[in-house]
Amino acid sequence: MSVASEAKTGSRIRERRIDLGLRQADLAQSVGISASYLNLIEHNRRRIAGRLLGDIARSLDVEAALLMDGADREVLEQMQAAAIHSKSKAEIDRAEDLASRFPGWAELICEQTRRISNLEAKVQELSDRMSHDPALAASLHSVISSVTSIRSTASILTSDEKLDADWQSRFHKNIHDDAVRLAGNSESLIGYLEAPQETLIGNLPAQLVEEWVEGNYELIRGMETSGRAVAEVVEEAGLDSAASLLLTQYLDEAMSDAAVMPMSEFAKEAKKRDYHPGELAEVFETNLSAVFRRLSVLGPESGHPPMGLTVCDASGAILYQKTAPEFGLSRAGNACPRWPIFEALGQPGRPVEREVVLPTAPKTRFMCYAVAEQTLSVLNEPPIIKATMLAIPNPSEGAKPPLTVGPTCRICAATDCTARRELSVLTSA
């Protein structure tokens, strides 16, 4: 199994030209540019997109999308998604031109889109709080109950002049007790509802954790041998309380995995067995999801393929994701339902092994392994299920054709998809 290519556009053009036996001067002439400019392009010192990329692709008899590098494609998809989401009249077919000519502005559009998406998620979360946050509902109920009691009791005291002393004393005490409770509840509620501005407009806690993990693999691997405490590392990370809780859970699980599958031994076995999770689970006598997690942290710098990992709950909400080149599911709840992780959710306990291909990059394939496992069982309550999927890039050619999976229906170029939820702007225009 080869390491996924992270070649840029220019390198891909050069590679294809050489494969076809074309001279640089001939290709340049066919698309109306100078050989020296083409040379700059091929050495990734000039970015191109739009019409010129299309012309070069046609001369090289290849789809333009295949020449684009992963970062370009991701930016383009995000720009297209931004245009669709805002229902603006932005010229979607000119997105490539804009990204090519003004990469800084393209990046800004993507960043703004991410922030808007996070803000909308936060607003939805806040507006759903009363219905879905039992702690907040209980707290508010307590406040209202105290107020009701005080109102009723005070009304009796003020309206009944003949109230005997015993009742007066009793009701005065009730008012006092309710007032004390009300003060306490009000203070707790204010603390609960008050949030620093940055947590309202920043990334979701899960994304903060993913970013931290992405930048600290070496530290995490070091914890396996140094025995450094999870609590200490979490405190040092300096994340907010929600993210810290998630990070603690992540690190606890990682250390647990490391105890069963020590990295040096695991890395050797993984390479020997061509990263097959089933075989590794047998060797280390552990469950598949643990092997998936462990494989996903093998460093590409050590020659391992950069593998992606997605963990979701029974509702499909992504709990954790480690992206890899060309790999990553939408967090907005509208991911392509054909990803094997969702197939696994439909059959808890039965692993899925499926090769997939992306419609925008026909040569980018992944071998996906997915399994849904019950993580908690409580009497008389529905089971808590978590699904984990590992994506290994560029597997050997399989016996069956790969399954096409996309980003999300709205911007997916796949045709004849049986799982399509809505028309794609890329094919319906």
Add this chain to the structure above:
Amino acid sequence: MGKRVLLIEDEPNIIEAISFILSRDGFTVHTHEDGETAMEKVRATPPDMIILDVMLPGRSGFDILRDLRADPMTAELPVLMLTARGQTKDRELAERLGADHFMTKPFSNSEVRDHVRAVLET
């Protein structure tokens, strides 16, 4: 002995205030604080009317109302629901489940008293 009102509510001071004003008006007030065993209380001491809080420990007032309407012995029993949540959907649910009236907290004593009088003195 006056008409019997069963008050199903878990806040002790609200129980005391409502019991006081209704007793003073001549009604016999029984109280019960736990949602889980409320139906047993209804069957043990059949009331002429129920004042039922929505948020109760054990079972919600909506579940209890559903049981009341499903039992032929209590299907027609007048029920006044009390809740801290004044959202339209709660009111609609209470009506759909068969509550005769719905009051949001904080309510006034006279509101409760007037409603009970209207139900039990006609």
